[in-house]
Amino acid sequence: MTPLPDLLCLSHLRWDFVHQRPQHLMTRAARDRRVYSLEEPLQGAQVPHLQVWEDRGVVSLRPHLPTSLSGRAAEARVGELLRAFLWNEDALRPLAWVYSPMSLPLLDGLVRLRLHGPMTSPVQARPELLRANHPDSSPSGEG
Secondary structure (H helix, E strand, O other), rough: OOOOOEEEOOOOOOOOOOHHHHHHHHHHOOOOOEEEEEEOEEEOOOOOOEEEEEOOOOEEEEEEEOOOOHHHHHHHHHHHHHHHHHHHOOOOOEEEEOOOOOHHHHHOOOOEEEEOOOHHHHHOOOOHHHHHHHOOOOOOOOO
C-alpha cells in the first residue's frame, strides 16, 4: 500500500502553548503519516531561520525573522524557509490543513489539496476522512 501523503498544518496558534484543535487533530494524523505544523513567524532574529522540534509525532516549524522583514517580504522569506525544509524532508506535495487563512499565499504551487479550518467540520470531527483524498484509498476512507 502506498503511504499516506504528508500533512502540513498552517496555524496562528503556537504548538507548545495550549493543546487545542489543531494540535489534537495533527497528533492524531501523525499516527499514520508525517505531519508538519507551521506557526506564524516571530520577529527579532539576527538571521532568518526555522526552529524545528518534534512533539507527539508532529514536526513543529517556527520561523524566526529579522525585525526589518515585514509584510510581503516576511511572507516570501517564510515561504523560502518552508520550501527548503520540505525539500530536505522529501515532502514536496503535502496536503495542507489551513487554520490561519493569512498563510494561504505560502501554499501556492506547494500542496496538492487545501483543507480550510472551520469549513472542514467533517474532517475536524473525523481526521481519518483525510484518507479519502489519497489516490489509493477506497471511497469509505478505509485505505
